Amino acid sequence: MNPRTTFTSQRTHTCFRGPECSWVGAGHAMAFEQDLEATADRDGWQDTVVKDVSAGGWISLTTLDGRPLVQAWTHTDVGEVISPGDPVSVHGDLHVLAAGEHRFNVLLAGILA
Numbered sequence: 323m324n325p326r327t328t329f330t331s332q333r334t335h336t337c338f339r340g341p342e343c344s345w346v347g348a349g350h351a352m353a354f355e356q357d358l359e360a361t362a363d364r365d366g367w368q369d370t371v372v373k374d375v376s377a378g379g380w381i382s383l384t385t386l387d388g389r390p391l392v393q394a395w396t397h398t399d400v401g402e403v404i405s406p407g408d409p410v411s412v413h414g415d416l417h418v419l420a421a422g423e424h425r426f427n428v429l430l431a432g433i434l435a
Contacts, residue, residue, distance in 0.1 A: 348417045348429035351397075357425055360418040367411045367420070372404055381419070381428070383412065392432035394419050400426060 360366070370391055373382040381394045381404060394412065396419070404410065404421050411420045412430070419426045 348427065352418070352425055352427040356416055356418065356427060360413045360416045360420075360425070363413065363416070366413045366415050368414065369409065369411050372406050372408045372410055374406055375401055375404055377401070383410070392430055394426075394428040394430055396426045396428045398426055 368391075369386055370383040371386060371388070373384045373390075375381050379395050379397060379400070381396070381400065383391045383394060385391050392412065392414075400421075403424050408421060412418070412428070413420070414430060417428050417430060419428045
């Protein structure tokens with residue numbers, strides 16, 4: 323057995339620039355540690371519904387009962403992964419949006435209730 327282990331992730335960790343984008347600021351590439359911390363912190367997540375996804379990377383989120391909640395922005399093109407009406411979760415402290423197995427580093431504009 324080979325002593326070297328390779329980690330393979332099913333999650334989306336880069337912006338549209340691909341691997342060359344090394345900026346891990348809000349809305350850009352997902353830092354490995356950020357993903358691990360968000361996954362481990364089960365209490366920091368809030369369930370939301372996607373109201374709208376713009377071509378410029380903005381995602382409008384509402385509460386489960388339809389009240390406006392927050393805007394999220396990401397460099398990543400999420401149009402093929404997230405659509406209006408989709409359930410997603412947001413970790414406000416760590417700036418992570420989760421859609422199924424996909425995780426996106428997001429800039430949040432607004433306050434999570």
